[in-house]
Amino acid sequence: MLLACPDVPLPKEDAVARCVAELDRRLGPSKVDTREATRLSCASDESDAAGRTPAAVVHAERTEDVALALEIAERHDVPVTPRAGGTGRTGGAVPAAGGVVLSTATLSRVLEISRGDLLCVVEPGVVTADLHEAVEREGLFYPPDPNSLKTCMIGGNVAENAGGPRAFKYGVTGAYVLGLEACLMGGRVLSTGRRTVKGVTGYDVTSLLVGSEGTLAVFTKATLRLVRKPPEIATVLGLYHDVAACAEAVQRIIGGGLVPRCLELMDGRTLEALRAQGAAVDPRAGAMLLAEIDGDGPLDDHLARLGEALELGGRALDVVAAQDASQRARLWEARRQLSPATRKLAKHKLSEDIVVPRTKLVELLAEVDRIGAETGVAYLTYGHAGDGNLHVNFLWNDDAERESVDRAIGLLMRATVALGGTLSGEHGIGIAKAEYLPLEQSSELIALQQDLKRVFDPRGLLNPGKIFPAGGHRSC
Ligand SMILES: Cc1cc2nc3c(=O)[nH]c(=O)nc-3n(C[C@H](O)[C@H](O)[C@H](O)COP(=O)(O)OP(=O)(O)OC[C@H]3O[C@@H](n4cnc5c(N)ncnc54)[C@H](O)[C@@H]3O)c2cc1C
Known part of the structure; x- marks a missing residue:
């Protein structure tokens, strides 16, 4: 793995064993998988971020399973990592503290498609491409289309606020999330948002949960806005x-x-x-x-x-x-x-996901060339240029080059921020970009977000080590 596992507090072994035993007893063995192959398959995602193998993987089939798993885990002080398709590029679904992985992949029903209200209600394990097909059969259209659409799922898309090629005209996932059913650590179930196109009741908790990278709540249903399919x-x-x-x-x-x-x-x-x-x-x-x-x-x-x-x-x-x-x-x-395809070009590849204002694209690409020349690291760039969102990929074969690669990434992050851009357009911060967050956000803003995290999850058990590493941010 190219990215080290974050330094987070680890659960006590006997507490984990008691937690898994209670999960097994109360959810039933068919939903609590402790086989090594399953646990290993849920220890990584598509990001090259290292994690710790979980003690069990819970396959939730209903909202009640998710709520119960979160209630049991909190009581035993055991960390939980939510997981959908495992295609994330920043380590969001990688269990940094071991504990338990809570998979919502089997919560995979399309519950409603309404032509009249132009919306659908789905569970988080629905594969994005399957949702496209289901709504398009009705003459409707769900625009968000991450390129991983055949394997990623709506739960992961909402948690990462996923984009995709069509975001230029239609916007990212968050523009389509009207409401969520979400379970909090400890087992409380919330219903946020609405089925209407307008609504300004209370704080916009739905928007806060969109893009929260599995650190605030676990989604069990999403109400998504649809549009007419363009002919x-x-x-x-x-x-x-x-x-x-x-x-x-x-x-x-x-x-x-x-x-x-x-x-x-x-x-x-x-x-x-x-x-x-x-x-x-x-x-x-x-x-x-x-x-x-x-x-x-x-x-x-x-x-x-x-x-x-x-x-x-x-x-x-x-x-x-x-x-x-x-x-x-x-x-x-x-x-x-x-x-x-580009992964095959070298032994190692790290892919960034930066965004700049569209008028700065030419400047950004010149900066990328400059960084490549300065560090000597091979690179290639592709992406959603209409949004100013480019995937700059650094490639190398020899481990001795790693230091130069890290330097190139740091320079790219700084250049992006200096051009008025942002560190991530769609992949999130996760483990991979946590150390760069202070380049873009003030310490006050980071502290406010950590306060919010404590409101949702006072013991810091839901997806620890993401966005806000336990050891604090390394100064950049
Ligand atoms: C080849 C490839 C192409 C890609 N192209 C794009 C692209 O064009 N646009 C784009 O945006 N991304 C892209 N991605 C990244 C990735 O597919 C997206 O981030 C996607 O949204 C992740 O979905 P997932 O179901 O795989 O989630 P996972 O990787 O399983 O999880 C992602 C995050 O969501 C959280 N999570 C999962 N389920 C839940 C839930 N039920 N409740 C709360 N939190 C949950 C996890 O804890 C984690 O933090 C690409 C990835 C690959 C490998």
Whole structure:
């Protein structure tokens, strides 16, 4: 593992044993899994963050199971780590203190889809792609589409406030969460939010829980806003000599008042990874922009304006439109495979998830080049350029390079904040970025959030070691 397990207080072994025995007795052995293979499979996620193997994995099947598990664990002073699909990129579902993993993956029913109220009510274990299919069968649309959509789940999406390519036009998960059913450490069950599109009753606790990375409560239901499915979609590729031209095209599209639903940038090294996978990418291209528009009526006018912006006054190498749905699907399949494809380029890879104001994209990419040159670390960049959200990936083979990689990440974080940006657009802070939080947030703001955490979870048992490491933040 590339990222060390945070230093957190560990539960007493006999307390854990008593806790697991009571969970087993009261929930039933079918829901409490102590097999080594299961425990090991829940000790990591897709982040390279090291954790401690849990003593048991609870497979909750109902809200009551979640509440009971949290009641029992608190009484025994045992930490609990909520888990959904395990695709997180910052170690959110990694048990830093061992204890018990509480999986909501089997709470996986779509409870309601309402065409009249334009909403659905789902359990947290529903796989995001399955929800897309279910609502689209009804002519409706749930826009958030993390690229991991075939394996991640709504519980994890809400906890990370997940984004995805379509966030440029439609916004991130939080824009669709109307209400939540959530269980607190100790077993209390809360219902937050509403089924209406408007509502300003009391504090907006739903928004506080969205993006809370499994540290405040465990969700057992989500009421999600839906929109009508747009009937028309068109996908266009812009090919460029270099990434600076590609970023300029993004700024031209946005500056020209166009609102595509996706604007995905890929730099030259990313294209090399795609070619290595067998994708037929024009050998001249040193960067590519994947743009997609949608709407209710004919898109010809928008498509023409988009094409013109992508042309960059004749500086684009080529601008090509996908001819049909299957060609579009192939393009997206290639885009969604970028993370595993680029992982094959070196022995180690750490991926960042920074965001800058869109007008700063060109500057950010120049900063990334500067950092690469200064530290000598190999890197590649792709991501949701329309949102200013780029995945900068650092790659290395030799362990001796690690110090330079850490320096490169620190420099990238500082440069991002200096450009008015933020450390994470969609993956959250988790274990991976905790030490950088003070670069962006004041000590007062961090302390206020820690106070809030204590209100929800006074003993600090729910997902310890995330966002706010027990040892305090290392000064950056
Ligand atoms: C190939 C790949 C592509 C990706 N692309 C994107 C992308 O485009 N956009 C994006 O935003 N992310 C992306 N991700 C990251 C990841 O898929 C998202 O963060 C996703 O939302 C995590 O969902 P999950 O179900 O896997 O959650 P997990 O990894 O299981 O958990 C994530 C967090 O949610 C908490 N949690 C889980 N279930 C609950 C619950 N029921 N109640 C409370 N807290 C809970 C966990 O404790 C943890 O902190 C990608 C990941 C991979 C591997």
